[in-house]
Amino acid sequence: MQSFDYATPKSAEEVATLLAGKNGEAQILAGGTDLLVQLREGRRQAKLVIDIKNIPELTQVTFDPQNGLRIGAAASCFQICSDPNVRQHYPGLVDAVRLIGGVQIQNRASVGGNLCNASPAADSIPALIVHEAVCHITGSNETRTLPVEEFCMAPGKNAMRPGEFLTSIGVPVPQGNFGASYLRFIPRSEMDIAVVGAGASVVLNAEGKQFVSARIALGAVAPTPLLASDAGAFLAGKAVTRENVREAAHRAQAIAQPITDLRGTAEHRRHLCAVLVERAVGKAIERAGGQYAQ
């Protein structure tokens, strides 16, 4: 691996100062499960590696019923999944975060890192999108907030400008008869990158028979994870039927632009889009206390 300096700042301000001083040649280290591999393979360069795990506000997972969930950028998948509030309110996120790597990776990898790495196949991103999560970004002079679906720009490239870094991810408190889920398809049972990922969240009416609203997101079928707005919008106001969900799945499939690569073929990916969206929405409906009309 290339040589670099290593810093362990104690505050977000310190991180901002270090980043500003390195003019794009610094990398933020949280779990390191992507960064260290990429540095080793020469896919990323660093003169300075900034370890943010010693900064409490960047490693905490907090929840309050008003403002919702705040996930520190460096909080590990394990930490997130063990949080009782996350388990209670954010089922789609739990589905996704549990899928990121094996136990060894879970204990290190952060959802913040998964997001910043901006892989089209990142498991947490479609789940965050359907949970309407936002990114809290800090630069040397200002902070800003961006919806997760606007954060990824291209494979490996996110919307942050030089000098900026992700501090936390905010997720609102779900309202009403809410259910969410994330599913992915991999050839093995574990230790794979998603061939296709699909997240879904639904809010059902009091009887659980009609969609109030829905969000559907896809992974690994385009240069960035996608929010399938049309598919979600289609369901709003519709009855909870298998036909409607299938139609939504086909609308989601229609926006996919999959490619053939070492992890899957374009044809298989397109096919899986519809299959996984239907299954993910079905699971979300079940979690929202609804069921398909017979």
Added chain:
Amino acid sequence: MPSKTHVTATINGEEVEFLCEPHQSLLEVLRETLGLMGAKEGCNNGNCGSCNVILEGRLVNSCLVLAVEIQGKSVTTIEGIATPEGLHPLQQKFIEHAALQCGYCTPGFIVAAKALLDQNPNPSEHEVREWLAGNLCRCTGYDRIVKAVLDAADS
């Protein structure tokens, strides 16, 4: 060239000091600097589990941890699993169940299994398989490894 960093950590219950460069992985320092050869390199990118160690009570791939990150922390390697009285039950059961052939992945599996039993003393077969999915074995088909872990949990 960056200067070497001084790191103090607890490894297998003993306080250890070493110098390393920031880019060195914990695996590299365990093996090359500290002479703890039990953790093995199988892939060097977190896909095989052969280099597993327990860091602050949590199972990690030591190839994906920088050595400088363990400052002030505690690490358990395969060399720290047995007690002065003898083998850990997992080690004993791995031998009894013939849960190894070439033995190269074995330290990683035993460390991983210990981390599992530390937090779930009575796992199901599915839980064992799921937990061990980050460890690759090419010799055994996992059958005997899973049985050894289940048996160790029972004893």
Added chain:
Amino acid sequence: MTKTMPTIFIPTPLREMTGGKASVVVSASSVREAIQSLEAEFPGIRDRLCEGNHIRPNISVFVDGQVSHLKMREKLSEKSEVHFVIAISGG
């Protein structure tokens, strides 16, 4: 001295030289003699089996179903069966 009469199986690619015969009974008490007999009957066949005075390195000789380590020097008996096969390695 009576000669023994072992059976030599002709490798398929060499049957063009034996008029399609798949096996031939020859008078020989060793593999070397068997090949000499074959050569006398089917000129040119020796070259396909041998390189100089040795069996070609990529050809294994089997006598009565067992690999021959002595190759040319292997003794043959009346009921011996000789096969020449392309050498195979295992994992």
Added chain:
Amino acid sequence: MATLDKPSEYKVIGTSPLRHDGVDKVTGRAAYGADIRLPGMLYGAVLRSPHAHARIISMDTSEAEKLHGVHAVITAKDFPDLESRIVELGEGLVNRKYQSNNILARDKVLYFGHAVAAVAATSLHIAKEALDLIRVEYEALDPVMDVRKAMEAGSPILLDDLRTDEFGKKGETPTNIAGHYKDACGDIEKGFKEAKFIVEREFVTKMVHQGYIEPQNATAQYNPDGQVAIWCSTQGAFGVREQVAEILEIPISNIRVIPMEIGGGFGGKIGVYLEPLAALLSRKSGYRPVKLTMDRSEVLAATGPTSGSYIKVKMGADANGKITAAEALLIYEAGAYPGSPVGAGMGVIFAPYRIENGVIEGYDVVVNKPRTAAYRAPGGTNAAFAAETVMDELAEKLGMDPIEFRLLNGAQEGDRRVDGSAYKRIGYLETLEAAKESAHYKTPLSGPHTGRGVASGFWFNYGGKSSASVSVNKDGTVSLLEGSVDIGGTRTSLAMQLAETLGIPAEDVRPVVADTDSIGYTEGTYGSRTTFATGWAVYETARDLIEKLKERAAILWEVEKDKVTFESGVFSSGDKTLTFKELAEKLDETGGPVVASAAVQPKGYGPGFATHIVDVEVDPETGKVQILRYTAVQDVGKAIYPVYVESQIQGGVAQGIGWALNEEYLYDEQGRLLNTSLLDYRMPVALDLPMIDTILVEVANPGHPYGVRGVGEVPIVPPPAAIANAIYRAIGVRMTELPMSPARVVEALIHKP
């Protein structure tokens, strides 16, 4: 051949003592190749080709040599320029020139990852930095990635001097076809005329890797007197010695190879890659020791793998279910240099059956992929996938149970193979009977999209050269030196044969794997030969030792030696008796230490057969196949160390499942390997597999004193076919391409007739 096969009388054989190296291996103390550290040691790294096919125009290493910390840089110019010659180098036959060029490319690079230069430096980081400073100018050539295209006239040629070999006859024009082979028996046309049902299908399989978890490594210490010591991870230390000697043109007596513990091989650690580089780097860097280790991407790109293939099979059966004709064409990828296991594939393809009219034709074809190495029953899995699928389809057309169909046509003692040779005592039918009677086969399978498949497999097994020596310790234990590297418990399976013969407990044997200067020549741990052949050496050693100890007892009792008998570990003469242990204590009174040794090259190795049963569930929407239940039945001859016999079978099955479902080399159009990590080269993980049940059938091999047959290889032969047949029963499509990945299953379902 006499056999001592009286199972009830065995005291050690068939039991399960704890393996002798168990504690070392569960505590992290066992020393593998990469664990070696020598004073003043340098670290090496290898520069590899980014092209699949290119001419090397020039190389400039001067900048790398100037880098601080670099002690040596080598290229093919530092190697002797060897002439073509076929030699036996402990991994079957190879052309020494090709092997040299594979280790370090001379004029051309022939695959992505082909080594072109190597560096030794004071740290691995510096060595890798130096690689970036080596400038290589390439002229890129069109890569040839498919065997059928490689055979076409006008295809780019990989090796200018290659000519097709047809049983001793060389072709006259440059070609990519290294060998053309053919076996035939009976009258194939007549056979097909007699058939009521004929099935003909084409099959394609992809290159797969052995997947051992320990990457290749080698450490060499050259001395100014020309002596070189090499510590490495190898299946055969003597083979390494021969290969290094041949490639570097140094006498074998100058080389000592110390085999370290080995982290898996499966055939992939017979041929050398790093050892000659380490030796040369050590010599060139002022005789400092040099350690080279591969990373995983190097392992996948440049070592192993086994052949992808194209196979066509046509079989016919009459109305009664008797096979009347069988025809096969096998085309195997050799990789960059000749030497695919197509010959073995030809031998495996119809091996389980009585074929009266058969034709088997094979081609060994070079392509721009890594030079293939042996992989567990090399060539066998591809062949069985094709033939056993066709067998299943024939059984279906006949309306017969697939096991009954096989029982009707299964080969037994005296039956001739297509190549004309006759089987001795074999246990194929016994595996079918045991499969038919198994709890698995008798339990009905239900549920949507589930199916059960059956397939059989064969492997030749092997004997080869082995040595062993023993010395008796005063406390009655015996130290055993042997030359077979222990990959999966053979220290103990050998110690058990020694203990059985000497009538002592297995725990009283101290087995040690010795280096090339400490034990007689021993071939590598391959060909399922170690427990068989080295076991035989151990047995002979024990017999020799018993004779020597009888002499000692005779001296002690002051009787003639022929008055001393030995049985079950007890020496006796008249009413005097001494146990082995008691006699050992008295050796000093009778002339001092006693040692014995033996060297063997047994010929009576017996082939192994297996029949596997698998239940699968297919998700028809995603194409994913889940293995629900697996039972492997195998004729093992005699299971010396049954738990490890079972483990060999389970491991072979797991590799076969990986091959069946997900493992494959993925190349881009330029011939660059895409999946160079264990994330994307998808070997099975624990969660992918169920428990793998085994049924050991013991039909003693008449060619071994304890009835041993090889067991390690045949279990990888049936799985892809068994799984393909199960998938067919589950969803009604015949899968003819490996791996049967989810994408291929979905595609097959979409095109389902």
